[in-house]
Amino acid sequence: MRRFLLTIAIVVATTTNAIAADTAETQPTVAGVAAVEAHWTRAFRTGDASYLQQLLTDDYVSVNVKGVPRDRATIIALAQKNAAQPPSPTPAMPEPALIIRVEGTSAIVTSDAGGQRSVDVFFYAGGRWHAWYSQHTATTLQPS
Numbered sequence: 001m002r003r004f005l006l007t008i009a010i011v012v013a014t015t016t017n018a019i020a021a022d023t024a025e026t027q028p029t030v031a032g033v034a035a036v037e038a039h040w041t042r043a044f045r046t047g048d049a050s051y052l053q054q055l056l057t058d059d060y061v062s063v064n065v066k067g068v069p070r071d072r073a074t075i076i077a078l079a080q081k082n083a084a085q086p087p088s089p090t091p092a093m094p095e096p097a098l099i100i101r102v103e104g105t106s107a108i109v110t111s112d113a114g115g116q117r118s119v120d121v122f123f124y125a126g127g128r129w130h131a132w133y134s135q136h137t138a139t140t141l142q143p144s
Contacts, residue, residue, distance in 0.1 A: 026128050033102060037109055040055060049076050049080060052072075056131050057072070063136065105123055107122040117136070118134065
């Protein structure tokens with residue numbers, strides 16, 4: 001009986017967390033965009049094509065640090081390739097700090113990590129955020 005109750009508690013907690021994450025992602029707020037960014041990172045690392053298909057617009061473009069534009073299909077294929085690779089033996093990098101600005105139905109997210117600055121552009125429509133464009137630029141830190 002105790003094992004059954006523990007199993008029920010775990011299922012309820014997991015379901016509640018998933019619903020809360022989904023609900024947060026539908027909010028037209030900074031917190032909503034932050035939840036989408038976190039889910040996007042997980043989806044890219046794990047090859048979650050269905051999430052990426054609903055997040056990235058049909059005309060989504062990501063320009064990498066070499067200036068090469070990649071469309072939605074290419075990004076999803078890269079995510080699936082990432083998921084097929086064995087886990088890296090190097091320690092996990094901390095999540096980059098995000099600067100999120102929401103103005104009406106638009107949002108811009110900027111982060112600096114791993115020697116690059118990334119900018120993601122979103123719009124809010126139909127009760128959720130949509131990623132429309134990303135730009136990644138190599139950075140060098142200048143001594144102060």
